[in-house]
Amino acid sequence: MKQEARTAAGAPATLWERTRQLATREILETALRLFTEQGYDETTVAQIAREAGVSQRTLFRYFGAKEDLLGGGQDRFGQVLTDTISEQPADVGVWEALRAGVAAVLALHDSREQALERFRLLHNTASLRAGYLEKRLRFQEDLLPLVEARMDTRAGSADPRARAVVATAFACLDAASMTWVASDGRGDIIDLYDECLAAVRG
């Protein structure tokens, strides 16, 4: 705790961190390659560890679960979402604020191809969807207070409307991304999202 490693620029201070980053990258790349080559379920953690040159035990110390090997740091998504939304001016409506959050998260992908590959893997693999949906629920829970602040919510805990609004936003995002994948990445997801919302609130 005495000497923080520089997170942004510059080489990491200690040798440990350097090797750690190297191993992390190696594991991540191996995993993504094997996943796309032979599918998520057909790839065992043991295989990834073997080909990445680390022990299975170490791999599980780096990444707590197999899902985490997808990379992209999905946990960051939640952060960006809540940050973007809470940064919106107070007079911006709920739907607009949510849209801004969604757009910010979508802009997080490195490239169109990478996004397409991730979404494709996600929507086509049952075991992955489970994890994604689980995280999604946590995001929804985190967003709840922010959304309630922008709606005149009833007192007490028996007001389902904020929950419904948040869940609907995610539902539209899902529909949009699924359609986007189905059409092989034509157009912009955010346009599809707008279309979904229009269809729902029309």
Added chain:
Amino acid sequence: MKQEARTAAGAPATLWERTRQLATREILETALRLFTEQGYDETTVAQIAREAGVSQRTLFRYFGAKEDLLGGGQDRFGQVLTDTISEQPADVGVWEALRAGVAAVLALHDSREQALERFRLLHNTASLRAGYLEKRLRFQEDLLPLVEARMDTRAGSADPRARAVVATAFACLDAASMTWVASDGRGDIIDLYDECLAAVRG
């Protein structure tokens, strides 16, 4: 295949079917008891099998997975949903048809207490939610053609609107049931559902 067992009334024809039903019920009751007593994740399949007086192997032959031990035959939910919606007259709108389906499924529970207990277990157990959400996705996929038939959907596969509508309906159902559980089962879920939809469709 030569002598069908009577499904509805009367004792089942063969002894096998009788014992089978008995074992099924015994397992189901034991499982539900243990789940509510000590939680879902804290209850092992081995324990259920032991206390129900069958081998673990047999238990897995009766129920393919641990989730299925929750009973209620959630697979039936999907059937009732699609049936109810497809039975709606052609001039009934999408939202109304979906609402009818939701109401039909909710009416499937034996009692208010049972429904509350199930929803509570569902919303509080991560591993259960995963399975539920997975099934939900299948239901959504099954509903898609029915909903598209009631909307003037664009040609091609790049129309996300039907997906969005279905997903929104489920999102509202989720929000409603979560709020219902949070308020310990006060009021009717279907009323909360209506409130959610009203909030979304403004």
Added chain:
DNA sequence: ACGCAGTCTGGCAGTCGCTGCCATCATGTC
């Protein structure tokens, strides 16, 4: 340069959900 302390690593065993295989036993039929 050396030793010590704090980490990191790999391997082993074990848990839990779940499946395939096979011997055994009960059931229904001829």
Added chain:
DNA sequence: GACATGATGGCAGCGACTGCCAGACTGCGT
């Protein structure tokens, strides 16, 4: 009573994941 048709239970095994322990390594003070 003999025989085919299942149902059952036990065993081994897989895959994700965890706890534990010994050994290797790095960083730091001397």
